[in-house]
Amino acid sequence: MTIELIENREPPDVGFETFSPLKRAIKCVLVNPLANYLPAGLTKAVLRFGKSELAEANWADPGGWRSMVISYNGQCSQIADKILVKAGTVPTALRNRKRLASHLIADLIDADGSDSTHVLCLGAGPGQIITEAMSKAKTASHATLVDLNSDSFDFGRKLANDLGLGDHVSFIQADVRDLHEYFHDQPHIVKMMGICEYLDDEQIVTIARAAADVMPKGAPIVFNSISKSHGTDRFFRRVFGLNMNHRSPGELSELMRQAGFGNFLSHREPLGVYHVIVGRKVEATD
């Protein structure tokens, strides 16, 4: 079966970060090969000596919420992190992804038309994307944030409080695959950002199906793909122990189709590493 997937070629103006052609060329011929092929033990020793917080966060929990927060904030004290986080392709693309996703979700909240739009966030971590979206939206909203790990919740509550959204967010520590056991509302929007790249196909379909089961027909789901165009997959695997599953927007949308979604609209951040995709709940097909 073919999936309906349209690419939006006019990205919104949300202050994206980009690299000059010269910087891209230097990364391609020098920085990426060095990062990928220097002995991993040597690179780890340099990062340990440089007290890299991004490396420490990934060694403790590869791709976990703390490494996201460090990349999103982009302000680092250690020189090693200034290089990795400010100039690294993936951390820069992550900041672009956050800007793009929060912009799209804010628009979806405003288009929803409810008294208070309910956003369900799967694998939410501390919820930086959703709180940014809620504060950008012009209309009222509230969010339920679900994560297996409750470590990030205090940090998330503080983020929400700082934005005056403390009463609009609630956190649940649970597995999103068991959604029907503890979530008894109908969300207007579901967000599944920053999670598919750590899951296999079967896990993605299971989680998306659990979401589809509680969503009304036509409701949007927002998720992201990651492409290998960042050129540093070997570095992430060997040095950070981070094994990401790269999929095209089409491959990921096909998994979402199996879970009961369709009418996909894909938005590319300017580095081409991430696409943020909005699908709509249709009927379950498989």
Ligand SMILES: C[S@@+](CC[C@H](N)C(=O)[O-])C[C@H]1O[C@@H](n2cnc3c(N)ncnc32)[C@H](O)[C@@H]1O
């Ligand atoms: C990389 S973080 C992304 C955080 C946030 N969504 C973002 O994009 O900034 C992925 C999160 O998904 C959570 N996660 C993974 N599998 C899960 C599951 N089955 N149920 C609930 N949370 C899950 C992890 O605990 C982790 O906090």
